[in-house]
Structures are given as structure tokens and as C-alpha cells.
Amino acid sequence: MTVKLQMLGTGSAFAKQYANNNGIISTSSTKLFIDCGITAPLALHQLGLTFDQLDGAIITHLHGDHVGGLEEYGFQMMFRYKRKPKLYIANTLVEPLWEHTLKGGMSQPGLECLEDVFDVQPLVPDTSYVIDDECSIRLIQTPHIPNKSSYSLLVNETFFYSADMRFQPQLLEQLVQQGVSSIWHDCQLVGAGEVHATITELLSLPPAIQSIISLMHYGDERSEWEGRTGLMPFVEPHHVYTIVT
Ligand SMILES: O=c1ccn([C@@H]2O[C@@H]3COP(=O)(O)O[C@H]3[C@H]2O)c(=O)[nH]1
Ligand SMILES: [Zn+2]
């Protein structure tokens, strides 16, 4: 049972040296985007991949660096590849993703809801879903923007992918106690962490937790922080990581 994760990009929403923090999670039989932001179509192309090589996407929340590539993904799959990709998304985000994000560009006769474009798999948060023999996923609602739903992702109950979330030391502690052995966390290197965890906050975690954290969703200042992130390495874009063995 092996699950791999390759990041198309590891950058913050405003980063220009690193593409949006979007990944491709894969098992021997399934390949899914984790988020599909503005830069995802180009980043995918630069990796030598095409949309039809993926089975679908898992979506964490509705910011452009996480969903801004879905219009092109949906249209390419519809008109070029003639197949509906799976869209794993929290049940609370199905309607807003269509009404507030995609409808303006995608609605036309025959395309009137998200289900007309994607094979929508609405996920109930805190519930585990089997993707295939090797992989299960569970969404956990985590705080990001006040009054907006946003989710982190637990893979096989052992790998935690924060997506975008504020510093939640108690949650991280609890996850470790429940058996999580690897955490990929978004990280704001400069400025106040209003909607993301800052590096200063993450550096305050006990060494035992830091030692299982890798940093993603970082800004273009990354090079100034090499060697200054405690026990927490940066996730490298394009590197293929085995996240579950
Ligand atoms: O209240 C807010 C809302 C947003 N923002 C910025 O806009 C970005 C949107 O994508 P993101 O969630 O990856 O990162 C966010 C921040 O960089 C912010 O600083 N404060
Ligand atoms: Zn983001």
C-alpha cells in the first residue's frame, strides 16, 4: 500500500517563484489533484502531464490558488477528453463552488450545475472515504478565513495536509496522539499570520512535532529561510514523496 504525493507547486497565493500549492496524490490505480489553482494547468503541462492522466481532484477551499484552474480542467475534460473527472469536495462547498466561482465562466445551455461538469463526490467532514484499495481520505474543517469553510486533509489516517489554516497547536498535538506520523503544513515566512500559520508559530512547537512537519505554501522569501526553520524542511516542488507506505 503506497501513496505518493508530488507538488505541482509549493508557493503561497502571491508567490511568483513557486507555483500554487497544489499536488498530485497517486496510488497504483488513482491519480488526483489536491487542489487545482490558477497555476495548475501550466504547472501540469510543465511536468509533461495532461488533464486526462488524472482521475479527478480533491478540493480544500475556494481561494483562487486552490480552485482557479478548475474551469480549464472542466472544459478540457468535457471538450477535449469527453469524460467527467471526479471532484471530491466538502458537501458545504458544492453549491458555492458553482455559484460563486465557476458559474460565470462555465454556465451555458447544458451546463447548469457543478454535476454537469464533474462527477461530484460530496464529502461529509470528519468522515473517512475510500478512494481505492490503497488510499482513504478524510476532510477536517480547520480555521482559515473567518466565516468561510475550509478543510484540511487526512490521508489513510496517518498523513495530515493542512492546506490553508491558522496555527492550531492543539489540533496538531491531537492528530499526533491519534497516530498521524507526517504533517505537511502551510507556512507564512514574513508578516503577521492572520490566515496562515507563521514560521515563528510553527517554531514554537515541541521538537517531537516539528520533526514530523514539512513546510509548504511558502513565499518567494524561502531562500532567506534555508537553515532557519528548525526541524521542519521545506517541501520541494516536483519531488515525488512517498507519504504512506
Ligand atoms: O483576510 C485575508 C484574506 C486573504 N489574505 C491573503 O489572500 C490570500 C488568498 O489565498 P491564501 O489563503 O493562500 O492566502 C491569502 C492571503 O495571502 C489575507 O492576507 N487576509
Ligand atoms: Zn492558499
Ligand SMILES: [Zn+2]
Ligand atoms: Zn486560502
